[in-house]
Amino acid sequence: MNITPYILNEIQIPDFGTKVAEVLEIFNRNPYSHLPVTNEGIYMGSIPVGDARMFDPEKKLEEFQYALEGFYVRQNDNWIDVLHTFSKNDANIMPVLDAENKFLGYLELQDIMNIFTESPFLNHPGGILTVEKGRKDYSFSEICQIVESNGAHVLGAFISGMENDRAQITIKTGTTPFNALFQTFRRYGYEIISQHDEDSFSSNLEDRSRYLDKYLNI
Numbered sequence: 001m002n003i004t005p006y007i008l009n010e011i012q013i014p015d016f017g018t019k020v021a022e023v024l025e026i027f028n029r030n031p032y033s034h035l036p037v038t039n040e041g042i043y044m045g046s047i048p049v050g051d052a053r054m055f056d057p058e059k060k061l062e063e064f065q066y067a068l069e070g071f072y073v074r075q076n077d078n079w080i081d082v083l084h085t086f087s088k089n090d091a092n093i094m095p096v097l098d099a100e101n102k103f104l105g106y107l108e109l110q111d112i113m114n115i116f117t118e119s120p121f122l123n124h125p126g127g128i129l130t131v132e133k134g135r136k137d138y139s140f141s142e143i144c145q146i147v148e149s150n151g152a153h154v155l156g157a158f159i160s161g162m163e164n165d166r167a168q169i170t171i172k173t174g175t176t177p178f179n180a181l182f183q184t185f186r187r188y189g190y191e192i193i194s195q196h197d198e199d200s201f202s203s204n205l206e207d208r209s210r211y212l213d214k215y216l217n218i
Helices: 020-029 061-067 079-088 109-117 140-149 178-187 200-216
Strands: 034-039 042-048 093-097 103-108 127-134 154-163 166-173
Touching: 020 034, 020 061, 034 093, 034 103, 042 061, 042 093, 079 093, 079 109, 093 109, 103 109, 127 178, 140 154, 140 166, 140 178
Parallel strands: none
Antiparallel strands: 034 042, 093 103, 127 166, 154 166
């Protein structure tokens, strides 16, 4: 999805000649974690709010170049990559640059999160399940084939965990008889990690376990 419609230019962006006191005024009016800093229209980095509050308010930002954090995204980046950059840098504002590093504006985290919450993955009716298989053994094409062979469509899928050479994949599907879907995944060597009331295989295992415990305690 194109992020260009979400690029903002609603606040005054400080440059090297801006005093720290002016930067603090912007922070006081806006609950941002950082502020982008430019020099003659070129992005130089972002100043964290915590650092800005420790600096001499009468000095200019040029004297604190060492504190600038260099994260940014490009105007053609995918929104998922943008969301990852937000998370990686613990920021709620994201500078957007063109190919020449010219500052185009900024994104707000809430706007990008709204793109995700409005996507079919969260918005459309269906079910979510998590499966696990060896990281060298699973494939998204196989997962899609399993879902579609049970009369459903994949609305979204992502790797939600990776540990000890095992990959966990979370899948959002359209409406389908989930018990049949679970059994198909198991035939292909996937383990169902998420808990579901309609999973008769899991329910049968629990019933047998309770029966065995009762027998051993006689």
